[in-house]
Amino acid sequence: MRVETDAGSGGGESLYAEHKKVYPQDVQGTFRKIKWGILIACLGLYYILPFVRWDRGPNAPDQAVLIDFPGRRFYFFFIEIWPQEFYFITGLLIIAAFTLFLMNAVAGRVWCGYLCPQTVWTDLYVRIEALIEGDRRERIRLDQGPWTAMKVAQKVAKHTLWILVAWWTGGAWVLYFADAPTLVKDLATGQAPVVAYVWIGILTATTYALAGFMREQVCIYMCPWPRIQAALTDEWALNVSYRVDRGEPRGSLKSNKKLKAEGLPAGDCVDCGQCVVVCPTGTDIRLGSQLSCIQCGLCIDACNNVMDKVGSPRGLIAYDTDINIDRRKHGKEPIIKLVRVRTLIYVGLILGIAGFMSFTLLNRGFADVNVLHDRNPIFVQNSDGSVRNGYTVRLLNKRTHERTFVLSVEGLPTGIKIEAVGIAEAVGGKPLVVVGPDQTREIRVNVIVPKGVPVEKSTNVTFRITDTSIGEMGTAKDFFKAP
Ligand code: SF4
Ligand code: SF4
Structure with missing residues (x-):
């Protein structure tokens, strides 16, 4: 929705930025490889885990991870939690929260960039899109071009694959709530409980909408974590940063070379825009830290590739701290301090709670x-x-x-x-x-x-x-x- 500030004239500035579709370009590099590795591990785990078996003896389910509502139990490999032991789940959630805080203190929104389900599924959806419609430029051209038989075929193929992935996502989710092989058979023969079909439907729709259409808007507008993270971070946290001291004043390769030859100030940024076009949220990291940056590191890969081509050192965009950005401005050596009071407190709390829970778990009665x-x-x-x-x-x-x-x-x-x-x-x-x-x-x-x-x-x-x-x-x- 557009809201005009100057209703009388019908013109004026909009209070809201118009939504621009982001077409992330494919990029090769270390962080891209790390992201693929994590994506395969996370999705593999999610889809395979319900089929992993764990022998608990007779009269007990043999599914390694199972939320058994009728039996009022939660099974996780050798751990079995009864309803009256729900404090274990509370403990796990507290550990998860402190782990997130620790990740944030060490490397900013590393959760968002690599592990968050929204990022993982969006990455997969973008990959499918690129396989069918081509890379960024082809996709833009396709969207702007007229509807042809080929375009219809490409769009149908893309959405069909997206829906299949979404359906399988919802399908895998319900398998955590019943014996997976039996439920798969029941689902296929139409004999599964109605609630299973309802949940698959809900999760298919949400996955398709969130990863297919809403993508970066979830991270920028819907998710509370960027706001919380911004309040929790400090100047020692490693964040994806553009090294202004080195990059500016930016300019084309030719003009920068000329300026340098004349002894005039010229930065290493050749203003190619590669860091922006590969960004899944459309962020220009050269403008500084922003809520829209999920710290995925893809702009680092893009810029490193450019630096290699123009013969400049890598690392114009890199994981860096606010302290170091400031130190560089003053000609000081950068320092990285991962062990500090904040991180030690988080590690202490995580170990303390995990230790207490393990002790209670091992010593609880049957x-x-x-x-x-x-x-x-x-x-x-x-x-x-x-x-x-x-x-x-x-x-x-x-x-x-x-x-x-x-x-x-x-x-x-x-x-x-x-x-x-x-x-x-x-x-x-x-x-x-x-x-x-x-x-x-x-x-x-x-x-x-x-x-x-x-x-x-x-x-x-x-x-x-x-x-x-x-x-x-x-x-x-x-x-x-x-x-
Ligand atoms: S600015 Fe860089 S690190 Fe941030 S989201 Fe975009 S590509 Fe990822
Ligand atoms: S990729 Fe590197 S050189 Fe190109 S615009 Fe971004 S920061 Fe500048």
Whole structure:
């Protein structure tokens, strides 16, 4: 939408820049190679991971990475997370956030330029576009030219391939939520749940729109990270920078040579515009750091190629820090400082949280118990003088075989009775509760203190479940109330 500031005259300056389609030109170089490598690794991982198997024994899914909503579990190779252990996911998200902050402190928006799904899929879409319609110039010519049979064929081929990639993206996503080989079969035969088709549809549409059409606009206008990143960065972070001190005053190769020969100031930038035409966001890095720059390094490749051709040293555009840009202006040697307080704090936090999570994960029990005391009434005095407290007890068996637990209550004087409703078997007056593999079982429990047994008005008690075969235990604290 265009908004005119001078409504009266109908002219004036627009508050909004008109959208110009970006036609990124192909480029060869180190950063392009790194980006291809990361793209192949990320997409390969994303598409293949649901088919990787991991043996967890009988009665457990063998998919290495699985978000099992019906079974209320998250599986990640040897890690199995239950709903009540959601703090592990929170911990992982915190680690991911600090890793992003660390990346930013070291090399700016390196996430955006190399790893962000928007960048990875857009790169793939641009590659498909270039394969079918040609490089930048051919694509511009094609878009500006009239509609011919060839143009229609090229556009149809491009959009078909884009939709196929988008469909496969959505298809791979749903495979993380069910047994992948079974779901693939069900999807192909039309027997998969409706929700699977809906999600594939949603993700196909969003991938097609975001990577095919919205591209750099997502990075520039929609994503919050550039704004957050700009607030978090500092003068020591490596960012893709144009070395103004070396490049300016810019001019054509011929005029710069002439100026140099005459002893007049002339920079190394030959004003060829290659750094701009290869940029996936259409940014001119020579204007300084900008929110639109995703730090992909492709302009470095483009400029290095130009420098090679004109016989000037590489690195007119390079990863550099604000400090170094300033130091160069004053004729000082550049310095790189990756180890500083900020990066050490981030590394410390990441290691600390990861260490704590690993420790908790390795030492967590495979049996657990939760107890809920009856509220109304909080206790009952029976006609024989005994006092009864009622509880809802939930036992968790996190192993993949059936287990029997002894339920005991500690903290009360000897002589108490533990009644588990519907459970007849007991050992030494303590109920024996059988819990199925990888299941929870909820039972009603009455704890009774007979008449004559002294008991406080409120006593802290511990419910303990003990596996009868391997002795593994789980405990929960509660209280016993008496008149
Ligand atoms: S300016 Fe350079 S680093 Fe920034 S987005 Fe464009 S090509 Fe990538
Ligand atoms: S590619 Fe290098 S030489 Fe060409 S315009 Fe960009 S900075 Fe200047």
